[in-house]
Amino acid sequence: NKKGFRIRYVAQYCSTPDSPLHGSISSQTGGHVNSVVRWACDRGYRLIGNGTATCRRTPLGYHAWDSPVPACQAVSCGPPKAPINGGVLTADYSVGTRVSYFCNDGYRLSSKELTSAICQPDGTWSNHNKIPRCSVVVCPSIGSFSLEHGRWRIVNGSHYEYRTRIVFTCDPGYYRLGPAHIQCLSNGVWSWKNERPHCQVISCGELPSPPNGKKIGTQMTFSATAIFTCDAGFMLVGSAVRECLSSGLWSGTETRCLAGHCGIPEGIVNGQVIGENFGYRDTVVYQCLPGYRLIGSSVRICLQDNQWSGQLPICIPISCGHPGSPIYGRTVGNGFNLNDVVSFVCNRGYEMEGPARAQCQANRQWSHPPPTCKVVNCSDPGIPANSIRQSKIEHGNFTFGTVVFYDCNPGYYLFGSPVLTCQPTGQWDKPLPECIVIDCGHPGSPPNGVLSGEKFTFGSTVRYSCLGGRQLKGESSRTCQLNGMWSAPMPFCSGD
Structure with missing residues (x-):
């Protein structure tokens, strides 16, 4: 009020409480002492808290309900299990919510x-959590389909199920028209629509008869043959018999009938023949392709007997042979002929000194010898204060793979890794550890007691005494031990 006093108005009854969200007051006997109110939740919600409250008089003199308004929590059925090869469509899992099941592409619900x-x-689903099944889609059987002069086979899948793939191939001498393969689609039909594959015989086209010669054979389809002969006084150059191949081409070379002629000289593998005239005393020259060298005579002459002189030369690759592998390394590459390149690699923990690649040259020598693989060394990791180091090193070096062990002197504990290993990079795998003195901490002093001693590390001893003639109960001294604990419990001083 205006005089500075606080006035409290106290009702002598309990007012009507609030209704919970998604709930209501189901009954109330009044607002006087010992009146009872009851709450209830809407359908699909469960009560959280006390469902009733009683009107009580508090020690401060006012009336209040002895329980707070409860909450109404929506009943949830939880996420339903999805079918294998399918899923579930729903917004939430509360009462009254409908979930729909569906199947992935290529599957359908029974x-x-x-x-x-x-x-x-x-709180349960109406189907009692019975999960529907998604069955794989199956396309119609094509077992009755026959591919004349060809065949079909399943390359993946089985029993004509969804995504089964069937490939069509034709026999040699036939080519395919129509789809090369079909697949079972998700709607249960094959992908070939109305088009069906079929195999048609290959034709090589007509071969003419050579001037001054004859041809026997009129067929032009696959496996047909044509035989050629020359008139008297003419020499056959080329193929005497040619066959229609599955590629649609005639085998052999063009047939010609020439007079007084050695014929086209035989070619060589990895080389060429230079010369355009093949009559009496004409010459041809043989040359090898780059990377090959000629063995035999490079020149041949057409003789009176219509034969080329000498033997057919050959071209062999220019090879440098295997270059060898570096010690503690290996050579990468399988080609050792002209211009081939090999690479050298060192084993793990070794570094290369010298070129990493070499190339085969025209003089049949490698451009570089194999390099040297030198073992990787780590620097001395050092010895921490108050520690002991153990290691096995070769030739005074900490080489790749060297392991160093550390331990601390009595009274110290190791902080860090006790084992260090030299890595292929020349670095240690972990930092150098430290040896830290064991500290038991301040031991404390009893009431009316005096502590003597300022060091609390391993081996240190502190002593106790009492003030005012009081008697010391317990050990008068305590020592810091290896486990970081003080020996004996702290004593105390008896008396007032």
Whole structure:
């Protein structure tokens, strides 16, 4: 009020309490002392808290309900299990919510399966969590389909199920028209629509008869043959018999009938023949392709007997042979002929000194010898104060793979890794550890007691005494031990 006093107005009854969200007051006997109010939740919600409250008089003199307004929590059925090769469509899992089941592409729900379920007030799904099954889609059988002069086979999948793939191939001498393969689609039909594959025989086209010669054979399809002969006084150059191949081409070379002629000289593998005239006393020159060298005579002459002089030369690769592998390393590359390049690699923990590649040259020598693989060394890791180091080193060096062990002197504990290993990079795998003195901490002093001693590390001893003639109960001295604990419990001083 205006005089500075605080005035409290106290009602002598309990007012009507609030209704919970999604709930209501089901009954109330009044607002006087010992009146009772009851709350209830809407359908699909459960009560959280006390369902009743009683009107009580508090020690401060006012009236209040002895329990707070409860909460109404929505009943949830929880996420339903999805079918294998399918899924579930739903917004939430509360009472009254309907979930729909669906299958992935290539799968369909059985006609006998339920496609949906509803969350019931008791917190269970109406289908009792029975998961529907998604069955794989199957395309019609093509077992009755026959590919004349060809065949078909399943390359993946089985039993004509979804995504089964079938490939069509034709026999040698036939080529395919129509789709090369079909696949079972997700709607249960094959991808070939109305087009069906079929195999058609290959034709090589007509071969003319050579001037001054004859041809026997009129067929032009696969495996047909044509035989050629020359008139008297003419020499056959080229192929005497040619066959229609599965590629649609005639085998052999063009047939010609020439007079007084050695014929086209035989070619060489990895080389060429230079010369355009093949009559009496004409010459041809043989040359090898780059990277090859000629063995035999490079020149041949057409003789009177219509034969080329000498023997057919050959071209062999220019090879440098295997270059060898570095010690503690290996050579990468399988080609050792002209211009081939090999690489050298050192083993793990070794570094290369010298070129990493070499090339085969025209003089049949490698451009570089194999390099040297030198073992990687780590620097001395050092010895921490108050520690002991153990290691096995070779030739005074900490080489790759060297392991160093550390331990601390008595009274110290190791902080860090006790083992260090030299890595292929020339670095240690962990930092150098430290030896830290064991410290038991301040031992404390009893009431009316005096502590003597300022060091609290391993081996240190502190002593106790009492003030005012009081008697010391317990050990008068305590020592810091290896486990970081003080020996004996702290004493105390008896008396007032």
